[in-house]
Amino acid sequence: MNFSDNTRTHAATAPNRTDAGAVLAREAGVPFQPPLGNASGIDPITEWLSLMEVVQMLCPVWPVRDRPMQGNHWRL
């Protein structure tokens, strides 16, 4: 298996890359943000579904909530 770093290749082909501060992650943490608007044809929910297919393969048991929501500040 080849674990070589191909980040540079990904960065060159991705629709848009932001800096790491954007807290956007896919593919081992490489920041990813679909371009704003619909012109690119990239749907973030479709991208998320693809991401979650992989996540669920790697982590089939995802922790679910085991305690109620906290707090008393419901103002919205």
Next chain:
Amino acid sequence: MSNLAEQIREALAMFARNGTEPALIGGLAVVAHQVVRATKDVDFLVEAEAADRVHDALLDLGYQCLYRSEDAANYVRATEGLDLLYAHRPLARRLLAQASERETPMGHMRIISVEGLIGFKLQGFVNDATRTRDLDDIRALLKIHHASLDMDELRDYFALFNKPELLNELLG
């Protein structure tokens, strides 16, 4: 279609059968607003008047209710979770009414505005300061959408939770 997508599609169908059109909030709404990250948070803002019939319908689907108040409810079904916030105050009712429509692979969905989503994320953080994920989401949404955000609306939300200085911190 993944189990997660099936779960969401089933929930959307249930809402439609019960005559209510909730809006997506929480982590998946963050994704819908262009911050693509891993999340299994299925959260909806539901009109308060539909709370009882949605509760019954979720139990019929096999969910167990972990918690329910006039503001929120948490449901689980095996490894699946589903959270509801109830819109009964004017702000939440307005945000629900103004939610945008979106066609998704799981079906027709309504999605809360970016400003409203930030408001709910802030509420989540104020209610539970261990939820630093909420702050990360707010920071990312501010960064991506800064040019189009209604800053007056955002300032109102941060003032509502007595955190006006936090907005400036998150804007960096």
